[in-house]
């Protein structure tokens with residue numbers, strides 16, 4: 001069964017050869033894109049959807065999400081907006097609530113957030129553990145995440161839980177906790193920051209994860225300068241996320257990491273920067289230097305309680321100095337690269353983040369003639385239709 005979507009006024013493909021196509025059409029067969037080009041040359045199909053001049057682009061790939069949690073931290077947010085600084089310790093509030101919640105409650109929250117994200121055009125979502133911080137609670141967080149997320153990341157090293165010595169906890173995370181969680185996850189992450197884990201502790205956790213064959217991610221340089229970016233590049237992490245405080249050498253190291261092929265994506269989290277009243281990450285500087293940038297929501301109850309990639313894209317354009325095309329690319333293909341899903345993977349899963357033959361048929365149609373409206377009309381819900389794996393889901 002082939003579906004022809006034609007009458008697309010402006011199609012963003014993220015494909016270097018196809019580029020942006022005006023008056024475009026896309027043919028979808030099963031879960032993949034079968035054909036892309038000018039509508040006038042589109043092949044026949046079994047079904048037809050008329051986009052009526054609207055803009056289409058790949059579904060958002062949200063590569064940094066903490067959706068497995070319980071509880072609410074709106075009081076902490078309100079206090080912050082009244083002048084209190086954000087501190088890593090707030091994570092403990094969510095850890096208590098998460099441990100007390102049932103698996104069904106955690107799954108219901110994840111479903112609610114993933115549905116909300118999908119309605120906003122997000123067709124692939126990463127999910128981190130990290131609010132359990134015991135072997136049992138991290139294992140069940142990973143199980144819940146697997147039910148819904150595209151990729152699952154183990155974040156046992158999110159915070160040293162109460163009652164633990166920091167180094168002893170690091171050994172626990174890198175040892176028995178990792179042994180239990182590794183079969184359920186794709187990647188390992190660490191919060192490398194003052195108040196969380198230092199360089200040596202972060203290195204220990206990441207090297208243990210790498211030895212299990214997991215991809216590496218780092219929360220780095222969020223609240224101030226620190227070793228996170230350097231460590232991520234040195235260890236060949238897929239991404240280092242937050243990157244708000246960067247010196248020129250760190251920017252150059254991120255850009256240089258791509259010289260040998262696969263490098264470390266700099267993932268910026270604009271909604272988090274705003275929600276914590278921190279400086280916006282220097283996405284413009286990163287792109288100018290030649291780094292690969294992703295934009296993600298960092299949806300979590302502490303620092304960034306939004307699933308809206310459109311909000312993040314609008315902020316990246318209006319306040320971080322990206323062009324619309326750069327921001328859209330970072331929020332789609334950038335996320336796919338950060339997840340290691342920009343090409344066909346070892347399990348034969350189709351690539352994400354591009355609209356071209358062979359890619360997974362994840363598309364969003366805007367109630368607007370061009371993607372520029374994402375920033376031109378900030379805050380307006382523009383998503384008119386969404387296809388995921390070739391299926392209309394909105």
Ligand SMILES: N=CN[C@@H](CCC(=O)O)C(=O)O
Nearest residue numbers: 090091191219298300302303
């Ligand atoms: N920075 C560390 N972890 C989360 C915050 C989690 C929380 O405050 O609950 C983040 O990415 O911002």
Ligand SMILES: [Zn+2]
Nearest residue numbers: 064066219298
């Ligand atoms: Zn995070």
